[in-house]
Amino acid sequence: MRRSAEMQGAQSSAVRLLLLSCCVCATDGYPFRTPLDLDVTPRVTVLSSGLQGCRRFQSSAVDYSTMFLEADSERLYVGARGAVFALNASDISVSSVLTIEWEASPQQKLQCLLKGKDNKTECFNHIRFLQTFNSTHLYMCGTHAFSPLCAYIDKERFVMSSQPEEGKDKCPYGPTTGYTALIVDQQMYTASQYEFRSFPDIRRNSPSPTLKTEDAPTRWLNEADFVGSALVRESLGSSTGDDDKIYYFFTERSQEQTTTYSHSRVARVARVCKGDRGGLLTLQKRWTSFLKARLTCSLPEYDFHFNMLRSVFVMPGLTPQDTLFYGIFGLEWKNVKASAVCRFSLSEVQEAFQGPYMENQDSGFKWKEYTGKIPDPRPGTCITDALRARGINFSTSLPDDVLNFVRRHPLMSQQVQPSDRRPLLFRRTTDYTHMAVHTIQGLDGKTYHVLYMGTDEGWLHKAVEIEGWLHIIEELQLFEEPQPVNNLLLSEKQMSVYVSSPSGVVQLPLSNCLRYTSCYDCVFARDPHCAWNGAQCVDIMAQEDRSTLIQDIQQGSKGCENTQNEIVARSRSVRVGDDVLLQCELSSNLATPLWTLDGSELQGYGLNSGIRTGTDGLLIIEARTDQSGLYTCYAVENNIKVAIVTYNITIHLDLPPPPPVEPTQDHYSFSATLPAPTERPSPERPLPPPPASHLPHSELLSPRNMEAMYLSLITILGGLCVVLTVVLVYVGVCLRVGNRGKYSIRAAASAYPNSKRHNRHRKQHRNSSHMELKTISSHCNGNGICNGISKQHNGDIQDGGFLQIVPGEGHPSSNKEPPPPAPPLPPTPQHPSPECDFPNGLSATLPSVLRRMNGNSYVLLRQSESDSTSPLCYSFAEELNRILEKRKHTQLLPRPDESSV
Structure with a gap:
């Protein structure tokens, strides 16, 4: 029965966790803080290759614990x-x-x-x-x-x-x-x-007297897993002559059965008195001062409890009563990652040990609050001046009724609640393993607690406590290969943090203020170690004169109004119809981009606006002359706009755009360009043929100049218009491509320009005398994955495919053979799958998709509005975000030309 109840309790808690995670996702970015808005995002992410001031120690040994x-x-x-x-x-x-x-x-x-x-x-x-x-x-x-x-x-x-x-x-x-x-x-x-x-045990070893916990008739520890201990010298300045105490922190199997919660394991704090000598006959060589209470770290609004204690750090105060306990808590389910950080005060722990006791009714698991008479002196207390005045100088002088009560009542009824009755931090998908806390006084005169927390994957999170909340300043990747943080130490003298792992030891400075290159970046970090001195971000501990330093830990927004921020200025000349990518990389994970055109904020990034935005850039689709102007990218953080980069975009009307050719039945339109040339043609000097781009597995129709293309297409049209009317539509498309002078139809195989196959087929592309189309099958398997690339052979194209247009230029034809017949239209899927990705990475049903090609070029696939709501694949926002997130970790070319896509 008890096991069944535990399983039901675990299942209900799992459901609450799922609902909690969904609610947190829904409240991301909400303008005010709620108990669910604790899943804090680190402001800055630093990979191991970017660590500064890092020192390492490794040897032939392993498991530095x-x-x-x-x-x-x-x-x-x-x-x-x-x-x-x-x-x-x-x-x-x-x-x-x-x-x-x-x-x-x-x-x-x-x-x-x-x-x-x-x-x-x-x-x-x-x-x-x-x-x-x-x-x-x-x-x-x-x-x-x-x-x-x-x-x-x-x-x-x-x-x-x-x-x-x-x-x-x-x-x-x-x-x-x-x-x-x-x-x-x-x-x-x-x-x-x-x-x-x-059985688990708490012991005092040599020298004597040796003591341990009791096992019978009441077992004081129940499958306890210890994580930390600390000495608190409560005798210093004590008005009652109290004794020093040792506090132990652990997780054990629950002994309570109440209506408010049911967990198989709970977090505990226990204490013993340093001067304890055990009992004379009762509890001989056993602790007479052992008491334990439950530590709670939960989201009470959702009845969700973090009941696994992983690590504890004891922060001494100015007096023993000011001692604080910081704890890392996790979930009981090993396959669910989540962590919470709670802070407890010594006064709360002492209050629990002064409260009512719990009683075991039938030597089983039915514990409830004891309501009977409590012996005098109070069981579990240390020897004080008041007891010495009564002739009780040592624990061996305590009465038997007191010692018998201690033996049967080790558990306190009152739970130890965290500060503000809630966690300081809640993190999904992260398991913290160890932590350490450093105190520092900010320029505002307030004392701040800076937490350093290691994860099970080898990351170090630095956070500052501000008004009861944790702001994660940065996350540092300590090791290239994921491995848990085994231990963590701080040294104020060395101003270093030491982290041990299975492979070695890492030493890092407590702060790295030079990472922040501007006043706003330094202030936005809200790092108590750092401040802006007018020229750079410096460590305040090394500054004797702090009168001119700028720092705002509370808000992270004030002080830089009169400082100048360096803005990168760039100019681009673009031809009408080009697709233009304006890059804007944001260093902060908490910042959001904001774009303006000639000082006015760009609005409505809809499908018809011709503009797309992402986390690291703005895309202008088929540029128009009225889109010329000064584009400015701002990083918005803490309600402050900071200009990052400006682009002076000039859009020229070099060639009149051809009239659009409307497809008769096709639901899809395609567009692709190459990076715009750095020089523009003049009327006196013709435009030189741009270099061809290459993709493997493709053969091209490539005229050398515009006149050859016109003559070839007119001849083909005149010869075939009497025989095949369908060919007229197809030749019209080719004519449009030729008029643009910038497009070529390529095979739909996925490719990268630097691949080995590209070099192998390069000559074949140049000497191609006919055009071969490849289609990508629209057939998807049961898992939603699209399969198969079907090639055209001798003019036949398999049904059920989509055409792809990729960046490139035309090549001359060596003969006058007619082009192959037009491909059939793509069929409408009868049973759309939830996710349909083609082998080359393009999703056919997206209204607009960006793909990385050669570092700074893209393929753009657009779909008409009538089909923009197809449920086949990801939405545009999801797909664009997914692609741009992947691009963040891609090595860019040394100086990418951002003027074209």
């Missing part, structure tokens, strides 16, 4: 599989690296194999713990092929100063078992599942 940096030391200690390294903290890439090799012996590996463990992952010595023990030594522990060992390291010489000692009570057996540990005043506090098939 443990890092430790002493505040006053220049060394970064890193634990990997079978080795420990001491790196230069200021530059980890320098060659002066100290190494301790610590591999498991072949005999130990063999015993590991006999236990049924994996000889590729588990049967090695993975360093799981590495911290300072005292001023002269470090202490480390490793899995040692499923038989843990620990050892001391001499800091100065960086060698093992003693033989390894037993580590089964201090270190887990496996490399992936949940584990957290810290050394406090030379006492080691650990939490993990230590022994093989044992």
Whole structure:
């Protein structure tokens, strides 16, 4: 019954996640923030090739999982599989690296194999713990092929100063078992599942007194998976003489069964007192101060809970009461990616531990709030001055009724709520693994928390908390190959962030302000580290005089009104009828393009407007003389328009356009051009024949000049008009192409000008004496994918195809053979498929489609309005966005000619 209820709860939560994702998609770009508007987009994306100030360390070892940096030391200690390294903290890439090799012996590996463990992952010595023990030594522990060992390291010489000692009570057996540990005043506090098939446990190890959690009659930990721990010295400045406490963070199987939620696993925070010595008889060698409470990170409006705790960072405050806990939460379903970041205050945690207890009714899973009498002194509290005044100086002096109550009531009823009762951040399709937080004071005098979060695919997100929300400043690709971030550390002294992964360690500066090249770009970033000094974006930490610096973290829009922004100015001369692409690349993912013509905003980018816009440019289709003028591209961000580039477009009427030839039955019209020549013909100097463009698998009809084309077509028309009337329509189309002097009908095979097949068929194209048409079959399979390219042989064209026109010029004909008969019209599909992509990448039913050809040229396929609503393929907006997104990652030619398409 309980398992069935859990399955139903999981299914309902999955449905809520699906609805939530749909709602978030629907609210993207909404002008005000709602609880669903948390799926923040990083403002800037930087690939690994563009990282600046990046330093790396790699060796023959793998699985760099443990890092430790002493505040006053220049060394970064890193634990990997079978080795420990001491790196230069200021530059980890320098060659002066100290190494301790610590591999498991072949005999130990063999015993590991006999236990049924994996000889590729588990049967090695993975360093799981590495911290300072005292001023002269470090202490480390490793899995040692499923038989843990620990050892001391001499800091100065960086060698093992003693033989390894037993580590089964201090270190887990496996490399992936949940584990957290810290050394406090030379006492080691650990939490993990230590022994093989044992229960999870929180322990204080040597020196004595050793303590652990209770297993019976009430088990205090239920399949707990630990992610972090922290010491909070609450005794400092305490008016009650309170004790220091160690807080543990983990995820475990749920013990509560209430009407408000039902989850198989929940996030927890637990605490023990540093001065705890256990009970005298009851709870002997057990914690007397152990209490735990639930951490909630949810979207309450939608009853959706992130119940898997992945990582925790403890942010100390000016006083212990100001301590903050930042947590990364995920979903229980491994096949669904989503992350949330919640922040908790120490006062909220303390309030939960002062609240009511939960009680187990029948030693099962039916826990409910305890309403009976609570013994005095309050169970689970540390020893205070008030207790010392009553003669209770140590936990061994606590009454048995108090200790028995602690044994049976480890769980608190009150849940720990996050700040503002909601997440700071919600990210779909991202699994954060580790995080660290840095505090910095902005120029406005406010203190800002900057979060660095690593993902499971090797990205680093830098975000700033502004009024309870997270703004992701940038996302950095740390590794070319996706791999998880294993650990993450910050150093204010070195102003660096260190990230470890399975393949190595990366060091990056906390900020890279020089990335922003203008005042607006610097201010829009809202990076507390960066400000504009009038000439460049600089790091405020390195500036002694900050009086003239410009920074606006709260709004990200003020301060640059009186600064000059460099605008790229370009001029283009275009012939009437050309298709013109004006490029405008936006560096910010949050900016949107806005185009103006002679100062007036361009409106209505409809099918008949002759204009298309995308994320990186504006396309003018069949330019007209009235479209000449000054085009300006603006980047709109934070309600501020910033001019990026201007184009002075002049459209010349060199040749009168021929009268359009209307097809009798064809529903499709085609248009294509080559990049416009840099020089325009004059009346005194004829236009030289432009170079031919080539596509593989095509044969051409190519007149050398306009007169030859006219004579050839007139002769063909005179000879065939008596025999075939259909040929007249086809020859009319060819005549139109000839009059334009810029079009040629090509085969419909997909091609790239730099391909090997192109070079192989180049001479064939030049010497072609007849025209061969190829059609692309309109037949689609059941999956919506169009198949097949049917060629014409001896004048026959297979039915059911579409013609394609590609950029090119005509070539002369060496004979007077008549052209082949006209192809049949494309049939109307009876059962349109939801998606129909041709092998060459063109979608036949789109009203307008752009395709990348040779870096800066395009093929444009247009469809008449009567067929513009065909459901066969993607809409124009979807297809255009998809294509332009792909183009973002395509290497452009050195200086593309943007005047033509």
